[in-house]
Amino acid sequence: MCVVVHHFVGSELLKTILPHRAWIDVAFFHNSWLCVDLFFVLSGIVISMSYMKSEFGGFDFRDFVSRRIARIYPLHLATLLAFLSFRLMKMGLVAIGVLHFASPEMVVNNYVSFVVNLLLLQASGIIGYLSWNGPSWSISAEFYTYLVFAAVMLVAQAARNVRMVYALSILLVVGSLGIILFVLRMESLDFHYQFGIVRCVLSFFLGVLTVRAAAMVRPDVSPVLQSVVQIGAAVTAILIISVVGWLPVISFVAPVVFAILLGSLMVFPNRPLPELLTAKPLVWLGKRSYSIYMVHALVLVLLEYFTRGVGTARFQSLDGLLPGLPASVLLVAFVGAVLALSNLTYTTIEMPGSRLVLGLLRPRPANSLAAAE
Numbered sequence: 001m002c003v004v005v006h007h008f009v010g011s012e013l014l015k016t017i018l019p020h021r022a023w024i025d026v027a028f029f030h031n032s033w034l035c036v037d038l039f040f041v042l043s044g045i046v047i048s049m050s051y052m053k054s055e056f057g058g059f060d061f062r063d064f065v066s067r068r069i070a071r072i073y074p075l076h077l078a079t080l081l082a083f084l085s086f087r088l089m090k091m092g093l094v095a096i097g098v099l100h101f102a103s104p105e106m107v108v109n110n111y112v113s114f115v116v117n118l119l120l121l122q123a124s125g126i127i128g129y130l131s132w133n134g135p136s137w138s139i140s141a142e143f144y145t146y147l148v149f150a151a152v153m154l155v156a157q158a159a160r161n162v163r164m165v166y167a168l169s170i171l172l173v174v175g176s177l178g179i180i181l182f183v184l185r186m187e188s189l190d191f192h193y194q195f196g197i198v199r200c201v202l203s204f205f206l207g208v209l210t211v212r213a214a215a216m217v218r219p220d221v222s223p224v225l226q227s228v229v230q231i232g233a234a235v236t237a238i239l240i241i242s243v244v245g246w247l248p249v250i251s252f253v254a255p256v257v258f259a260i261l262l263g264s265l266m267v268f269p270n271r272p273l274p275e276l277l278t279a280k281p282l283v284w285l286g287k288r289s290y291s292i293y294m295v296h297a298l299v300l301v302l303l304e305y306f307t308r309g310v311g312t313a314r315f316q317s318l319d320g321l322l323p324g325l326p327a328s329v330l331l332v333a334f335v336g337a338v339l340a341l342s343n344l345t346y347t348t349i350e351m352p353g354s355r356l357v358l359g360l361l362r363p364r365p366a367n368s369l370a371a372a373e
Helices: 003-011 012-017 032-052 061-095 111-118 135-160 161-182 196-215 223-243 246-254 254-267 273-275 278-285 289-310 312-321 325-361
Strands: none
Touching: 003 012, 003 032, 003 289, 003 312, 003 325, 012 289, 012 312, 032 135, 032 196, 061 111, 061 135, 061 325, 135 161, 135 196, 135 289, 161 196, 161 246, 196 254, 223 246, 223 254, 223 273, 246 254, 278 289, 278 312, 289 312, 289 325, 312 325
16 A cells, blocks of 8 residues: 555656645655565565475475466456556547547557566566556566576475575575675665566565574563564664665665564564454455555556646645645545455456466366465
């Protein structure tokens, strides 16, 4: 949800039309791109827990990749086709004279970038811009990081040594950090189409190592210390996100803080913070988080066209009644539309599509979709 608000706040069109954004225009939301790295760390934790604890000896490459494709590709394809349909509709309306302008994204949304998106190569450096469903670059990075994880598992299996997974994870974390700093020469983690897969590898395998570190924590830690670690890590994460715009280099610390936060939630599940995360509204959001992430850019594009149609003057007149009112109302409407659409895609595309694709790629009966979820 922070990433959703981040893109609302960062919209250049909305900045022009909504000059007063009141409480929305804060550093935390401007810098919430960093929450994507929390997602990468969490993904490494979840995948590692699924395959290291119960399936290490029987790890099957084909089955693993089939589950990963089934999990991410149906919704990715659906949103990509939705953007394509929207662009074709705009071209048709311009051709018949209903529209007299075309937005800048039509330049980058071309047949080359479509194929790149179709093959989940947005984060591989092939093209130098984000296109179509822009946020899906992270899904591209995730997919090929999954393949790296599968290779690590196969090497460890061949060596018949589970510790090899963690040794290789350390090498991948150090190596990816070295590539980011000395090869790509990035001054922060704020990069995506420029080999964003390296950014994902860094945080993902930190997540893998987090599972190992969590297993080494003594169970007799005092409840007070448990809460201090969890709340302290959460507060530190919020502070880092809030100041990273002024101090970009601190973004390299963020994945470690995210790992400590998520690891502490996993190790100490009976404290107030993790219990809060079991609240029904948050569980509902969690189940639909992938759909929320994948559909919000399309909703934002539609919102931008709506605001352009209404016109700046009308929004400024509302601003005269109460500064920030139109921005707040639009944000609420935007988030509401994202949640409604994501619930629809979750029930009609994401989950049914996962089952369908998994059935096609893995013909034998599936006992569980747990790893695909």
